[in-house]
Structure formats: C-alpha cells, structure tokens
Amino acid sequence: MHYEEKLPLHVLSGFLGSGKTTLLKSWLAQQNLNDIALLVNEFGEVGIDHHLLNEVAPDTVLLPSGCICCQIRGELKTALLDLYERRARGLLPPFTQVILETTGLADPSPILSTLLHDRQLQHHFTQGTLVTLVDAEHARQQADEQPEWIAQVSAADKLLLSKCDRVSELEKCALQQWLHNINPMAELTDTQHILDTPHPLFQSEVEHGSRDQRFRWLGACADDHFALKPTAHSLSHPPTQTCVITLEQSLNWPAFAIWLSMLLHCHGSTVLRMKGILRISDSRSPIVIQGVQHTLHPPIHLQDWPGELESSKLVFILRGLEADRLQQAFSRYMQALQEP
Known part of the structure; x- marks a missing residue:
C-alpha cells in the first residue's frame, strides 16, 4: 500500500459480554500484525482488555476515558492521526488497516459520523467493515432491555453469533432468522466459523467483495x-x-x-x-x-x-x-x- 492511499477503519462492536476481546485475540494470533493497528475502547478508568490483547498485538492503543460514542470522539481522532503520523515516520510497521474494538455500550453511528465528517480523518482514513458480535445465549433478553443492542445489530455489515454451544441447533436457527429480519443487509455467520477457516473477518463488501458478496444484502x-x-x-x-x-x-x-x-x-x-x-x-x-x-x-x-x-x-x-x-x-x- 502506498502511503497516500486511505486506510480502512474497521469497527468491532457487540454488547457487553458478547466475546469481542476473546474473538479478536484468537483472530489476531492468525494474522500478520504488521498489517494491523489496533485501538481498544474501554468504559471507565481502568482498562483490562488491552492487556489481554497486548499478548498478541504489543502496539495496542487504549482509549480509556469513556464510551467512544459520546465522551471521547476527539480522543479517537487524536489516536487515529497519531497512528498515521507514526506509521509515516517509520515508528510503526506500515499497517494497511485499523481495527477499533468498542466498548459494549457504544452506539456505532457516532463513530461512523466522526470518520465521515472530519476533514483531517477523511484525508487519511476510509470506512471499513462494521462487525457486530451477538451473544446467542442472551440476545433476546438484551434486545428487550438494552437500546444499544439494536443500534449495534442494525448498523452491522456482518453479524457474528458467539456462544452457540450454549443454545440448541433449533434455537440457533430461530435466532439467525430473527437477526435476518432485524438486519437483512448483514452477512450472518458465527465466531467458530471465522476462527476455523481463513476468513476475511474485516472486509469492505462493496469495494472488495465479489458481486454476490457486495449485494448479499439485497x-x-x-x-x-x-x-x-x-x-x-x-x-x-x-x-x-x-x-x-x-x-x-x-x-x-x-x-x-x-x-x-x-x-x-x-x-x-x-x-x-x-x-x-x-x-x-x-x-x-x-x-x-x-x-x-x-x-x-x-x-x-x-x-x-x-x-x-x-x-x-x-x-x-x-x-x-x-x-x-x-x-x-x-x-x-x-x-x-x-x-x-
């Protein structure tokens, strides 16, 4: 990738306890880390997830001061521009994509708005793929009780079911159909499939996928x-x-x-x-x-x-x-x- 090319910013979303860090840690262990820069947002003053990810991605950047969809959009901008500058100066490997793991309480839409409306970010970054994890065991309860859950699911380009071993095959099939009804535009699979196959977890369907992939949402x-x-x-x-x-x-x-x-x-x-x-x-x-x-x-x-x-x-x-x-x-x- 040439340095003047824009870098995709991928977002990994999902409600609290859905397994984002577990998935990301396992997936990163199979990747070329020189191609990836990782940002982690954790709610509250004490962060834990980034310590777990540092085992496989030592350059992980923590955004700790609050929920990324409200308190720290300026902090996100600063972190992205700092990553880009360090990359250009050779202080970081020439990564080709940035992955942002959000807190489980984040609404993804303000994140996308920050990227699309900020002129400095527009110059260096472009929207990637928004992946949302769905806890198969607790999805229906979270949908009833947590407004952030529906915002995360409906905004997704890809929906990944986690904890499928805790539900029956019949319950899993019903959940898949239910999620398709909520967001018929999203690709739907499960985390085990992602980890068991050489699967592009983050991919811009419109720009990089085949015709079938790009217009699966139809x-x-x-x-x-x-x-x-x-x-x-x-x-x-x-x-x-x-x-x-x-x-x-x-x-x-x-x-x-x-x-x-x-x-x-x-x-x-x-x-x-x-x-x-x-x-x-x-x-x-x-x-x-x-x-x-x-x-x-x-x-x-x-x-x-x-x-x-x-x-x-x-x-x-x-x-x-x-x-x-x-x-x-x-x-x-x-x-x-x-x-x-």
Missing part, C-alpha cells in the same frame, strides 16, 4: 418486482421494520439527494440503517448509497449492474417510523417530480 428483494413493498417481522422486540422500495424508472439524483437528506435530517434517529443501489437518469452505471441514522455515506459508483438486477432498490431498517409512512413520503416525492 437477498430475496432482488426478485421483488413490486414498486413499493414495506415488510415487517412479527416479533414485538425490538420494534423494528424493514421497508423495501423498488423503482423501475431512473432517479433524478440531485432531487433524490435533497429528499433523502431531508428524511435523515428529520427522522435520522429512526432510520437505523439504509442501503440502496440506484439507477440515475444521467448515468448508465448504478451508484450505491448507505447510511446509519443521520449519517449518509458518500455514494460509490459501480462500473455495471450486479447480476440480473437493473432496477433501483432501497432498503430501510426503521425503529419508531412506520414503513407505510415512509412509503407514502416517497410516493409523494415521486408524484411531485412528475407534476408540470
């Missing part, structure tokens, strides 16, 4: 030819809905960007996750957009359409905003564009 939606179709799972906890919007005609990108920006400005806290692949009126190739709550990531331009898919597709994970209401808002926006 799932069965790719075969849906209805213009607008909201879907919701029947479980009462957590109260989330998935809204799928399919559109055959091309979109006016400036007008759509304004509509989407207004939606996230007014209802960003209720849009837990959004992804879309869009046909734009002034371009033959599609663009991919994604966002977490109020934060909209820069669009990614693709060279061509994946597989048989040729229509625009938007997928929203909502909490506190009815899918029907979002459907109606989008319909009004489309009608307004057609008016003389």
